Amino acid sequence: MTGPDSATIRVRLFAGLREAAGWGEQEWSIEQARSPEAVWQQLRLGGDLLTVRIAINHTFAAADQPLQAGDELAFLPPISGG
Amino acid sequence: MQHPPHLQIELLSKRFEPLKRLEQWQQQHSNAEPGTAAAEALFIGRVRAQASDGAALTALELEHYPGMTERQLNALATACSQRHGVERCLILHRIGRVLPGEAIVLVAIAADRRGPAQRCCQELLEALKHEAPFWKREWRADGNGQWITGNTPW
Numbered sequence: 001m002t003g004p005d006s007a008t009i010r011v012r013l014f015a016g017l018r019e020a021a022g023w024g025e026q027e028w029s030i031e032q033a034r035s036p037e038a039v040w041q042q043l044r045l046g047g048d049l050l051t052v053r054i055a056i057n058h059t060f061a062a063a064d065q066p067l068q069a070g071d072e073l074a075f076l077p078p079i080s081g082g
Numbered sequence: 083m084q085h086p087p088h089l090q091i092e093l094l095s096k097r098f099e100p101l102k103r104l105e106q107w108q109q110q111h112s113n114a115e116p117g118t119a120a121a122e123a124l125f126i127g128r129v130r131a132q133a134s135d136g137a138a139l140t141a142l143e144l145e146h147y148p149g150m151t152e153r154q155l156n157a158l159a160t161a162c163s164q165r166h167g168v169e170r171c172l173i174l175h176r177i178g179r180v181l182p183g184e185a186i187v188l189v190a191i192a193a194d195r196r197g198p199a200q201r202c203c204q205e206l207l208e209a210l211k212h213e214a215p216f217w218k219r220e221w222r223a224d225g226n227g228q229w230i231t232g233n234t235p236w
Binding site: 012014015016019053055058059074076077078079080081082 | 127145147149150153175186187207210211212213214215216217218219229230231
């Protein structure tokens with residue numbers, strides 16, 4: 001459970017963000033992914049994180065919420081449902 | 083009367099007929115508890131034939147976040163239904179490729195009185211437009227597809 005291989009988080013991107021990055025899902029080492037804002041800076045997708053919603057494990061979260069191994073972090077561009 | 087609201091929430095990858103689905107929902111309701119929840123409010127949203135810039139639209143593509151979208155819809159419907167004290171809530175939402183004229187969303191609320199039914203229906207529709215992870219891409223006749231950022235005004 002706590003071996004080096006499991007010390008990762010899953011990063012997910014959707015819609016326009018997914019296409020800008022060229023991928024929708026990646027595993028990141030927890031060392032590189034201490035918080036959503038740290039991951040966002042390394043993604044270098046441009047644009048302001050304030051326009052993007054963040055979810056951790058399917059729940060909306062703040063940009064500075066600490067991440068833990070096994071978390072699923074998602075960056076959600078502006079929502080347009082209905 | 084203060085039992086938990088009955089929720090039915092579905093994401094549909096194929097075309098659906100809102101009036102047929104509504105009839106089924108009403109029948110389940112009247113069979114289970116005839117004469118209760120005498121007020122119903124409903125909203126049906128369909129895909130426009132024009133993109134947001136006025137160009138002809140060939141299709142709308144709807145992306146969602148499997149797992150989170152369902153969870154958010156459930157949380158929004160539970161909170162809204164309890165806040166207004168309504169009895170039953172139905173949400174059907176399309177995903178995938180939706181053509182102009184096709185239904186994209188159906189929200190129906192059954193309550194004891196018209197006020198709670200209508201308020202809950204409107205509030206839940208606005209909540210899901212802004213708080214449930216869905217993204218729309220407009221496909222045009224020239225083959226160009228553009229993600230929409232944000233919602234239409236009222």
